[in-house]
């Protein structure tokens with residue numbers, strides 16, 4: 001049982017410990033704002049929310065609010081969400097469609113491309129109103145695979161340079177074709193990096209996610225380290241954790257996965273290690289009839305779960321059919337709090353592919369119509385024609401503790417635990433974090449953070 005490490009980055013020296021101030025100190029958080037958040041590319045939202053002229057959404061990060069909008073000429077723009085007259089917050093709704101943006105205070109009105117459209121009593125501004133200074137202040141904006149990134153930096157590297165090898169590695173997944181099927185935000189009582197650390201190692205999985213041994217192998221994972229602090233991990237799915245005795249019968253979760261593919265779980269009694277290969281072959285066989293094109297994926301990608309963390313605060317966990325985008329955002333004032341988003345993207349069946357398969361005598365009706373609670377799989381969703389974008393559900397982490405809300409069993413387990421990590425880190429009885437080799441992705445992230453924080 002070994003972890004394989006593929007290092008694409010140039011900076012390799014390991015750090016094994018660091019002091020806790022980065023999680024608890026206000027001074028650190030303030031410096032982090034200037035050194036990190038203001039200087040890097042940030043995932044703001046999804047292009048599918050701004051497809052038509054006049055579509056917009058607002059991205060809140062720390063104390064900033066960024067307005068992303070589609071102009072009449074089809075161009076995407078990102079602007080600080082602040083009126084240039086006397087600084088009022090311009091747009092308050094989370095997303096929508098508008099013919100320009102009108103400030104509630106004195107009615108200065110802006111076009112979707114950020115330019116000023118009208119100023120009441122303009123002739124009374126005797127000292128003049130230069131157009132470029134009255135238009136909304138712009139940020140850099142770029143799109144990768146339907147994900148919109150913005151940057152407050154003066155001269156950021158191109159988004160492609162920033163993402164580096166990740167672009168080619170993830171190309172087959174075509175996130176741009178997936179639709180938002182769930183949109184949640186939890187207000188949590190921990191530093192945003194506490195969440196990143198948690199989703200950067202599998203060391204904790206056996207202890208707080210006991211269900212994982214019933215469907216993934218967290219021992220023989222492949223870790224990828226990239227320039228700019230991005231990391232990846234590939235975990236074999238449709239299998240069991242080899243650290244434990246192999247069960248005679250497929251586990252409950254494997255049983256559900258097999259049934260989802262119209263395979264008989266009883267055929268795998270005493271053959272549980274064969275399930276992963278069977279799943280790969282079966283997906284290739286029935287994919288087109290179900291409306292899924294697997295031709296561009298490797299066999300391993302059909303069974304395994306990939307998780308890539310894009311520096312600084314995006315965690316993507318995905319299979320060919322679905323993706324979770326997890327994003328902790330810093331609180332405007334308090335390093336002990338954050339907002340944690342979970343956006344679920346789902347690839348809907350391609351009806352043309354299904355029709356072509358049916359013409360060849362292959363019909364495939366996906367059973368169930370629901371995703372498994374602990375792992376993404378072939379979802380068997382309804383037709384794309386019935387799709388509506390869900391509203392964002394925003395709640396406090398107490399709603400998870402009480403069971404009123406859920407972000408899936410696994411993420412709930414993490415959320416329940418992380419409040420305790422933050423509380424413990426604040427204690428006088430705790431000084432520094434110690435990291436082992438299984439936490440190399442945590443190390444890699446903090447190396448990249450240190451590069452920014454300690455740069456001259």
Ligand code: FES
Nearest residue numbers: 083085086103106
């Ligand atoms: S602050 Fe916006 S119009 Fe005055």
Ligand SMILES: [Fe+2]
Nearest residue numbers: 198204209414
């Ligand atoms: Fe976890």
